[in-house]
Amino acid sequence: MEKVNRNERLAVLLKCLTDSPGEIMTLGSFAELLNSAKSTISEDIDIVKNLLAKLDIGTIETIPGAQGGVKFVPGFSKAKSVSILQSLCEKLSDTQRILPGGYLYMLDIIYNPKLVRDIAWIFAGQFFDKGVDYVITVETKGIPLAFAVAECLNVPLVIVRHNSEATDGPSVNTSYVSGSAKKVQTMVLSLRSLKRKSKLLFIDDFMKGGGTAKGIIELAKEFECEVTGIGVLIETVNPAKKLIDNYISLLTLNIVDDEEKIIDIKPSLL
Amino acid sequence: MEKVNRNERLAVLLKCLTDSPGEIMTLGSFAELLNSAKSTISEDIDIVKNLLAKLDIGTIETIPGAQGGVKFVPGFSKAKSVSILQSLCEKLSDTQRILPGGYLYMLDIIYNPKLVRDIAWIFAGQFFDKGVDYVITVETKGIPLAFAVAECLNVPLVIVRHNSEATDGPSVNTSYVSGSAKKVQTMVLSLRSLKRKSKLLFIDDFMKGGGTAKGIIELAKEFECEVTGIGVLIETVNPAKKLIDNYISLLTLNIVDDEEKIIDIKPSLL
Numbered sequence: 001m002e003k004v005n006r007n008e009r010l011a012v013l014l015k016c017l018t019d020s021p022g023e024i025m026t027l028g029s030f031a032e033l034l035n036s037a038k039s040t041i042s043e044d045i046d047i048v049k050n051l052l053a054k055l056d057i058g059t060i061e062t063i064p065g066a067q068g069g070v071k072f073v074p075g076f077s078k079a080k081s082v083s084i085l086q087s088l089c090e091k092l093s094d095t096q097r098i099l100p101g102g103y104l105y106m107l108d109i110i111y112n113p114k115l116v117r118d119i120a121w122i123f124a125g126q127f128f129d130k131g132v133d134y135v136i137t138v139e140t141k142g143i144p145l146a147f148a149v150a151e152c153l154n155v156p157l158v159i160v161r162h163n164s165e166a167t168d169g170p171s172v173n174t175s176y177v178s179g180s181a182k183k184v185q186t187m188v189l190s191l192r193s194l195k196r197k198s199k200l201l202f203i204d205d206f207m208k209g210g211g212t213a214k215g216i217i218e219l220a221k222e223f224e225c226e227v228t229g230i231g232v233l234i235e236t237v238n239p240a241k242k243l244i245d246n247y248i249s250l251l252t253l254n255i256v257d258d259e260e261k262i263i264d265i266k267p268s269l270l
Numbered sequence: 271m272e273k274v275n276r277n278e279r280l281a282v283l284l285k286c287l288t289d290s291p292g293e294i295m296t297l298g299s300f301a302e303l304l305n306s307a308k309s310t311i312s313e314d315i316d317i318v319k320n321l322l323a324k325l326d327i328g329t330i331e332t333i334p335g336a337q338g339g340v341k342f343v344p345g346f347s348k349a350k351s352v353s354i355l356q357s358l359c360e361k362l363s364d365t366q367r368i369l370p371g372g373y374l375y376m377l378d379i380i381y382n383p384k385l386v387r388d389i390a391w392i393f394a395g396q397f398f399d400k401g402v403d404y405v406i407t408v409e410t411k412g413i414p415l416a417f418a419v420a421e422c423l424n425v426p427l428v429i430v431r432h433n434s435e436a437t438d439g440p441s442v443n444t445s446y447v448s449g450s451a452k453k454v455q456t457m458v459l460s461l462r463s464l465k466r467k468s469k470l471l472f473i474d475d476f477m478k479g480g481g482t483a484k485g486i487i488e489l490a491k492e493f494e495c496e497v498t499g500i501g502v503l504i505e506t507v508n509p510a511k512k513l514i515d516n517y518i519s520l521l522t523l524n525i526v527d528d529e530e531k532i533i534d535i536k537p538s539l540l
Contacts, residue, residue: 008321011281015325018285051278055285099439107438107463111429113421139410140431144417151383159381161410168377169369193377 006044009034013041013048017060017072021124021154026069045070056080057121074152075125084118085250085267092251095261102258104265110205110233111144119233119250120148123203126248127153127229133198134158136220136227138187138212145233146203153201160219164188172222176215187219196224207232207249210242217244235268276314279304283311283318287330287342291394291424296339315340326350327391344422345395354388355520355537362521365531372528374535380475380503381414389503389520390418393473396518397423397499403468404428406490406497408457408482415503416473423471430489434458442492446485457489466494477502477519480512487514505538 004012012034017025027038027045034041049060058074076084088109097105109115132153137146138160150157164171168190175184194200202216217227230247237254254264274282282304287295297308297315304311319330328344346354358379367375379385402423407416408430420427434441438460445454464470472486487497505512505519524534 004321004324007277007280007317008324010277011284011318011321012325014281014285015288047277048281051274051281054274054278055282099436101436103437103439105437105439105460105462107429107460108426111417111420111427113417113424113427116417117421140413140429141437143410143413144427147381147383147386147414147417150381151387154383156378157381157383157414159377159410166369166371167373167375167411169373169375190375190377192375 004034006040009036009041009044010047010051013044014051017048017070018052018057018074021058021072021074021152022128023154024063024067024069024071029069058125073128074121075128076121081122081125082267084122088115088119089251089265089267092265093263095263098256098258098261098263100258102256104253104256104263106205106234107141110141113144113148116144116148119145120152122250123149123231123248124152127201127231130201130228131199132201132229134194134200134225136160136200136202136216137204138162138216141206142204142233145205149201149203149231158189158193158200160216161188162186172219174215174219174222176211176218178209178211185215187215189219189223194220194223194225198223198225199228200225201229201231202227203231205233207235207242207247209239210244210247213247214243234265274304276310279306279311279314280317280321283314284321287318287340288322288327288344291328291342291344291422292398293424294333294337294339294341299339328395343398344391345398346391351392351395352537354392358385358389359521359535359537362535363533365533368526368528368531368533370528372526374523374526374533376475376504377411380411383414383418386414386418389415390422392520393419393501393518394422397471397501400471400498401469402471402499404464404470404495406430406470406472406486407474408432408486411476412474412503415475419471419473419501428459428463428470430486431458432456442489444485444489444492446481446488448479448481455485457485459489459493464490464493464495468493468495469498470495471499471501472497473501475503477505477512477517479509480514480517483517484513504535 027041030041031038056077060070135146135150136158147157170191171188174187213230220227232249234251235249249268252268297311300311301308326347330340405416405420406428417427440461441458444457483500490497500517502519504521504523507524519538522538
């Protein structure tokens with residue numbers, strides 16, 4: 001890149017760092033890219049740190065030593081997260097969302113890039129320090145959110161399907177019982193999709209009984225992998241006892257009353 | 271936000287504009303956010319324009335008049351697009367990708383956030399001026415790419431499914447014949463998911479006969495919507511005559527030879 005002045009350097013640094021969360025970048029590589037001295041880049045990084053705090057989108061960590069450098073750690077402040085979740089609850093509490101059978105229409109939210117990006121950023125802040133190798137989800141509705149979380153954590157996404165396809169190559173098939181409906185379902189995952197001994201983060205849009213999450217934990221074992229984190233956008237209050245223990249939910253849905261037209265949904269405690 | 275200096279302003283402007291492609295932002299709103307004079311912001315925007323050209327990620331357009339302002343238009347230069355597509359072809363030409371039956375394993379590519387983001391950026395450049403209201407796709411493999419394109423175009427994503435679910439609410443079901451396998455399949459889309467009279471961009475990972483794209487065009491009519499663009503990552507050379515006419519493919523797959531271990535895939539002409 002041609003020589004850029006400090007004005008421009010800061011903008012480029014901010015973009016490079018926030019575009020690749022968790023990637024360790026050396027001052028030397030920036031010095032080369034931006035045709036500047038390392039000491040100058042070091043000063044610039046301090047300004048970018050300050051700026052990130054003002055923007056409330058994450059922080060920069062410095063890794064000392066020969067392999068050292070700087071990396072961007074995504075995440076919002078607690079206040080910003082709470083404000084985003086409260087605004088989501090308001091949207092979801094619109095009684096026009098109530099569907100026959102007491103379901104809540106939320107496709108417009110979980111497929112909306114801007115909202116999904118904000119939600120993913122909250123998850124990224126929660127799971128960034130878990131050393132996740134892959135984000136995993138089950139088709140279909142949680143895929144946009146899982147993909148956005150994978151992008152925020154800068155790791156690949158893996159999608160578990162309900163039926164095998166020729167384009168998967170050889171695959172592992174497992175059965176699981178959905179926690180709420182007690183229905184036996186199939187999970188299929190291509191053998192090529194996970195390196196053995198990896199750490200997985202399971203992301204989904206909705207959790208009732210936790211049967212899907214439990215199924216993913218079992219499936220991961222077949223790949224010698226471990227589920228080190230589970231994050232769901234919405235969990236239901238009932239059943240209170242889920243089939244799995246450690247998970248993070250962002251919102252808790254208490255009731256959708258079809259008759260009385262009441263929706264009770266609140267931010268979960270982070 | 272507290273008062274920031276020019277160094278910081280440029281970084282904030284670059285981030286705000288590139289985070290919201292196509293959104294018209296007024297100089298006044300930036301002046302307020304950054305606590306600066308409009309004339310100063312105007313100078314800053316010129317510097318950001320220059321910087322975007324150096325980064326090769328898009329341009330800024332100025333919209334004159336009372337409703338005017340500036341907006342970011344995403345897209346790579348032709349040279350950068352071609353280089354990305356060539357690198358994709360190299361990855362896809364690895365003979366270890368050949369699956370039984372002559373299929374090509376590509377899940378690691380179409381679920382990789384960084385690669386998907388680059389591909390989406392190319393599509394965004396191609397379709398930005400079509401005034402798209404929604405990106406639409408059919409589950410499952412094309413969802414990450416379609417979501418990323420929706421994010422680049424700053425519009426909602428809509429996912430067509432093969433089976434209806436209670437959480438969709440009332441839905442429209444249509445049948446279509448897949449172009450290659452001549453199999454009758456079902457498409458389901460929630461009635462709430464599209465505003466009538468909208469313009470749709472159909473994005474998918476793979477096209478052989480074009481049956482799915484044709485099915486989407488038919489489905490769109492039931493919503494009084496129009497498919498104004500079709501973009502697929504890979505099309506096959508055969509059949510040469512697809513069931514639809516106007517589409518953009520980024521890569522063309524000529525042959526996957528299971529016996530001879532040959533993969534022939536090239537960037538399509540943009």
